[in-house]
Amino acid sequence: MLIASLLWLILGTGIGSHAVFSERFQIIPSAIGACLGTTIFWIIATLLFGRVYCSTVCPVGTVQDLTLWAARRTGRRRAFRWHEGRKARFIICLIYLISLAAGILAVGYVIEPWNMMRNAASAANPSATAMTWQEAGIPVAVGIAAGAVAIAGIVVWAWHSGREFCTTVCPIGTMLGCVHTQTLFHVAIDPDKCVSCMKCEDICPARCIDVKTRRVDNSRCVRCFDCTDVCPNDAIRYQINRDRNRRTPLMNPT
Secondary structure: OHHHHHHHHHHOOOHHHHHOHHHHOOHHHHHHOOOHHHHHHHHHHHHHHOOHHHHHOOHHHHHHHHHHHHHHHOOOOOOOOOOOOOOHHHHHHHHHHHHHHHOOHHHHHHHOHHHHHHHHHOOOOOHHHHHHHHHOOOOHHHHHHHHHHHHHHHHHHHHHHOOHHHHHHOHHHHHHHOOHHHOOOEEEEOOOOOOOOOHHHHHOOOOOEEOOOOEEOOOOOOOOOHHHHHOOOOOEEEEOOOOOOOOOOOOOOO
């Protein structure tokens, strides 16, 4: 999806015309274009599976995953640790929604992931965003610079702190996370199997796993499933049932 997105954003109706699906499958472009099929698809997908959009088709999310992969390969990624979700994400989301309702397009063009990638890619194809920024009354060069700076900043942020952009700034991620209590599938820790090895918390890019309390904040979980890959005891699972009786006392991580 990242490759298709870049082909479409850079080449447009030229060689990349076959990659137009990458834009039509994004939440905001599809909603603006009144593509009800795509919008309904993501509403249903989120209610069933959680924030799978963030781990599958969001180009900025994939850029962060590639950054984390590179950090692990170089041995420079530090261990992540749980922290509570930041309240600022709701304020940012509210500002974003108010701006859309008021017709202040520049806010969405700057902080919405697809538009970030679109702005950065337009350095190779300025015509792709020329009309958009002209409608917002902002020079095209400023829009391109905003996109490039945003993507570069997110890469640096991801290198040091994981997918903090997705859990703190991204308004789309915040909106998707608001339905976490209604999702059918969720990530949960089985307290009877967990031995507090900390591997899942250490690798979680969203920093939403608290091994000490056996808690997973599914409102911030981006469904990367890195945690289930590293768990040696199959103690953290992607499952339907939410409530289990804890037969054994909690163990403090060492």
